[in-house]
Each structure stands twice: as C-alpha cells, then as structure tokens.
Amino acid sequence: MFYLIIFIFGAVFGSFFNVCISRIPIKKSVVFPDSSCPTCKTKIKSYHNIPIISYILLKGKCSYCGAKINIHYFLVELLTPILLMLLFASQNSEISLVFFKYAIFISFGLIIFFIDLYHHIIPDKLSLPLVAIGFIFSFLPNTDVGWMSAGIGALSGFILFLFTAFFFHKTTGKDGLGGGDIKLIAAIGAFLGVEGTLFTVLFSSLVALVVLLISKHDRKRQFPFGPFLIIGALVYILAGNTLVELYLRLYNIY
Ligand SMILES: [Zn+2]
Numbered sequence: 001m002f003y004l005i006i007f008i009f010g011a012v013f014g015s016f017f018n019v020c021i022s023r024i025p026i027k028k029s030v031v032f033p034d035s036s037c038p039t040c041k042t043k044i045k046s047y048h049n050i051p052i053i054s055y056i057l058l059k060g061k062c063s064y065c066g067a068k069i070n071i072h073y074f075l076v077e078l079l080t081p082i083l084l085m086l087l088f089a090s091q092n093s094e095i096s097l098v099f100f101k102y103a104i105f106i107s108f109g110l111i112i113f114f115i116d117l118y119h120h121i122i123p124d125k126l127s128l129p130l131v132a133i134g135f136i137f138s139f140l141p142n143t144d145v146g147w148m149s150a151g152i153g154a155l156s157g158f159i160l161f162l163f164t165a166f167f168f169h170k171t172t173g174k175d176g177l178g179g180g181d182i183k184l185i186a187a188i189g190a191f192l193g194v195e196g197t198l199f200t201v202l203f204s205s206l207v208a209l210v211v212l213l214i215s216k217h218d219r220k221r222q223f224p225f226g227p228f229l230i231i232g233a234l235v236y237i238l239a240g241n242t243l244v245e246l247y248l249r250l251y252n253i254y
Contacts, residue, residue, distance in 0.1 A: 155189070211228075
C-alpha cells in the first residue's frame, strides 16, 4: 500500500521536476507554471497532463502540433517513483528522517542530472541549497551521517575533485570537471559522509571513463561529469550496504 502511495507521489513530483529541468536553465519561474507546448504554445489540457500515462497515450507528441515532447518528461516521471520506492525498500520499508533526507537528494539529483546532461551546467540555485540541506540533516538527531563525517566528506570531495580533474585531464586530454561539479561533490559529501563520497567519486570516475572510451566521445566537446556523480551517489544510497557486505564476504573468502 505504501509503495502505491509513494509511486503516485513520485510521479506527481517527477512532473514538477520536469518543469524545473525545462525552466531553470532558461531562468523562467517554476512556480505556477502554465503548462503549454514549447513549440506551438497551446495550453495543455489537464487530461493531457497526467504523469507517465499522457506521454504514452500521446506517443510523446503534442496533441495539437505534433511536436516531439522531450523524452525526459517521460523518464523523470517514471524514474522518480521507481527511485523513491527503491529508497523505501532500502530503508526497511520505513518512513524515517533518513528516507526524507535521501528523497530530497534524489529529487535534486534527477533535476541536476538532466540539466547538466542537456546544458552542461549545474545551476548554483540547485547545488548550493543541496549543500546546505545536507549539512542541516547532519546536525539532526537519528541521522545516518553526522556533521563530522559530512564536513570531512565535503572536504575530501574537494581534494578528490582536484585529483580526479588532474587524472581526467591526463588520461582524456580534456577538462571534464567544472565549477559546478565541485559544489555538487560538496553536496554529496555533506549527504553521504566520507565513505560515501570516496565511493561516489571513484565509482563515477570509472563509469565516466568507460563511457568515454566506448562512446568515442568527440575529444573537443565538453563532457558533463555531473550525471556520473549523481549515478555514483544513487548507487551508494540505494545499494551501498549491499555492496559493502558483498565486498566483505569476498574479502573473507580470499
Ligand atoms: Zn504543440
């Protein structure tokens, strides 16, 4: 039952995150959005604005002019509830302070993921509040990452950032990390603490390198690193305990 409620809430929130993804980069207000087609400006009817379902029924096109609706509308409306349900499951199906903490991180994370992917920027408007929220949670009782670990996490994230930027530049010959990434790593540090930050930076660097090598990404083009950091952080949040357990089990065998 809880899962159904989380799914519905997630889909509705995801719908709002899509507004953020479309509007924050062009500095438009996300409050009281008038849902209209970006191509023909026709106001979207409320029954065409149902998360997930409408995209499928309209086959990803505007019902008036037939312009393609960006796939992120569908992905975010689907990913938000799925990630929140996975988070709920990883928290032993309990609504706790830690659940809310990571629900906030997942929300910001999804928005940052797509904005960085499309525009190669991580707006301060998103990353700086996320740093602050991470630290606020670290001072609350019954939290999973205390303020010490959050502080060291943010600091070690900064140091790792410099090393990774250097290593990335050496191996790929391009600057993969920008000023936006450093604020994102600080936020990840504040949320996940030392171990989580180390895991995230190492994991995301590895995935980014593999993707770069496989995709034969044009070396002259800019490469957004933020999405990889988000993926690394999400893997740690949703599966960190399981991964550590697996590692320890392997360690015991050999
Ligand atoms: Zn249209």
